[in-house]
Amino acid sequence: xxxxxxxxxxxxxxxxxSIERAVGAGELRPGQLLPPMRExxxxxxxxxNTVAAAYRTLRERGxxxxxxxxxxxxxxxxxxxxxxxxxxxxxxxxxxxAQGNPxxxxxxxxxxxxxxxAAEGDRAPVLYGDLPVExxxxxxxxxxxxxxxxxxxxxxxVSGALDGVERVLAAHxxxxxTVAVEDPGWGRTLDLVPALGxxxxxxxxxxxxxxxxxVREALEAGARALIVTDRAQNPTGAAVSGPRAHALxxxxxxxxxxxxxxxDHGHGIxxxxxxxxxxxxxxWAFVRxxxxxxxxxxxLAVLTGDAVTVDRVRGRHRLGPGWVSRLMQxxxxxxxxxxxxxxxxxxxxYGRRREALIAALDRxxxxxxxxxxxxxxxxxxxxxxxxxxxxxxGWAVAPGARFRLSAPPxxxxxxSTLTGDDIEALADAIASAVGPAPARSYD
Numbered sequence: 393x394x395x396x397x398x399x400x401x402x403x404x405x406x407x408x409x410s411i412e413r414a415v416g417a418g419e420l421r422p423g424q425l426l427p428p429m430r431e432x433x434x435x436x437x438x439x440x441n442t443v444a445a446a447y448r449t450l451r452e453r454g455x456x457x458x459x460x461x462x463x464x465x466x467x468x469x470x471x472x473x474x475x476x477x478x479x480x481x482x483x484x485x486x487x488x489x490a491q492g493n494p495x496x497x498x499x500x501x502x503x504x505x506x507x508x509x510a511a512e513g514d515r516a517p518v519l520y521g522d523l524p525v526e527x528x529x530x531x532x533x534x535x536x537x538x539x540x541x542x543x544x545x546x547x548x549x550v551s552g553a554l555d556g557v558e559r560v561l562a563a564h565x566x567x568x569x570t571v572a573v574e575d576p577g578w579g580r581t582l583d584l585v586p587a588l589g590x591x592x593x594x595x596x597x598x599x600x601x602x603x604x605x606x607v608r609e610a611l612e613a614g615a616r617a618l619i620v621t622d623r624a625q626n627p628t629g630a631a632v633s634g635p636r637a638h639a640l641x642x643x644x645x646x647x648x649x650x651x652x653x654x655x656d657h658g659h660g661i662x663x664x665x666x667x668x669x670x671x672x673x674x675x676w677a678f679v680r681x682x683x684x685x686x687x688x689x690x691x692l693a694v695l696t697g698d699a700v701t702v703d704r705v706r707g708r709h710r711l712g713p714g715w716v717s718r719l720m721q722x723x724x725x726x727x728x729x730x731x732x733x734x735x736x737x738x739x740x741x742y743g744r745r746r747e748a749l750i751a752a753l754d755r756x757x758x759x760x761x762x763x764x765x766x767x768x769x770x771x772x773x774x775x776x777x778x779x780x781x782x783x784x785x786g787w788a789v790a791p792g793a794r795f796r797l798s799a800p801p802x803x804x805x806x807x808s809t810l811t812g813d814d815i816e817a818l819a820d821a822i823a824s825a826v827g828p829a830p831a832r833s834y835d
Contacts, residue, residue: 399427402438404445411446412455415466426456426464451567454587458568467586480779482788489818490790492626494661494766495808498741499687500732502723509722524706524715525549528725533680533694542678543671545696548705549716553655554580556679556695556705557619561588563704564651564675565616572610572618574602576769576802578626578657579794581619594797597625599763601632604639611643617651618644622666624658624684624765627795627804629746631658631764637667644672651701652676660685662764663739675701682724684766685733692720742766745807745815752819758826766808772826775801781825787818 398414401407414420429447433440447464450456458464482488530547550556561571567589573581575594585592593615595606602620611618623631644652652673656666659680670678677697682690695705709715727733746762753760753770762768772778779791792802810818
């Protein structure tokens with residue numbers, strides 16, 4: 393033990409592990425300064441380069457941050473305290489509209505597709521050294537991307553959209569770089585960025601996607617990357633419109649070295665057209681997951697981008713898992729070929745429920761948002777109080793803190809399993825819990 397600092401070890405790995413254990417145990421608190429590297433090296437009797445390597449490891453893991461001469465300190469929200477911990481425990485008898493899951497009744501049966509894929513695998517087993525991407529999956533995916541105006545580029549298959557985002561960020565950025573992220577935005581993205589040792593810079597969102605002025609300000613402030621959700625943005629339901637895409641493309645062209653990552657979160661569950669930003673910068677990636685339309689356990693997403701980005705993702709993937717199961721890829725091909733998901737029907741089903749809740753809240757003087765997808769965002773003056781009162785009334789909603797950096801308080805309601813009677817009862821409960829909302833704005 394080192395004086396007031398619970399730090400020990402002789403090797404870089406031991407020192408970094410000692411600090412991370414202390415953070416997890418609360419012995420080193422968020423915001424607490426760590427000893428200067430030379431001072432710690434002297435006290436531990438090691439080379440300063442050893443301490444520098446330990447601190448570098450901790451930055452890359454998102455445990456600490458370094459601000460030049462001001463030194464290194466424990467992050468205010470270390471990676472060990474993810475946003476998944478900001479949740480509501482749902483007691484028996486309480487209706488859960490917090491989880492963000494699709495309606496199981498709208499998911500296709502998977503048994504036939506996987507049986508057919510397994511039979512094909514029996515006839516022609518996939519072995520080490522085989523292609524990592526199923527040729528028919530690449531063909532169908534590329535045709536869909538072409539139809540939606542996504543620029544031509546090589547394809548990779550990753551284990552879900554967030555896996556793709558992580559791999560692209562790691563392929564281009566270094567610890568300490570800044571990433572512009574939507575606020576409110578997907579909580580796991582907001583956790584992932586600092587976990588990679590990167591800094592987050594919030595960008596406001598309205599119904600039509602990221603705000604042009606905020607994106608411009610973030611890029612001018614030095615953000616090295618921008619992450620955009622094209623449709624069914626979680627938690628607000630935003631979808632990038634044609635005019636907004638035109639404005640954002642103009643901003644991106646002024647910053648050609650910025651890494652652009654797009655997540656088409658609503659693919660297969662929305663009927664709004666896609667307005668991609670891809671191709672306006674030198675390095676870009678566009679990822680499309682099967683999870684929302686075909687089932688959360690189908691951990692597969694198609695990723696395209698510029699040749700350098702996709703090559704880096706493929707290369708790093710080869711050094712880890714190697715490839716995403718071709719069995720799973722073949723099953724998805726069968727689902728696509730059989731038209732297992734009626735996208736228009738699914739979009740209409742979610743749309744009816746979403747619009748009904750928004751209209752019901754509007755009749756009660758409560759503003760809410762949800763242009764696409766399966767979630768509705770409700771700004772509230774007192775987030776903790778609203779969540780608690782709704783729980784008491786029999787409804788578990790997601791606290792907005794899971795999705796916010798600097799945006800005002802709110803709650804997220806997942807509409808995927810609501811009926812007409814549910815919607816009126818839920819709207820009554822929300823109106824009682826939050827009262828009339830302020831003007832219609834996320835800022």
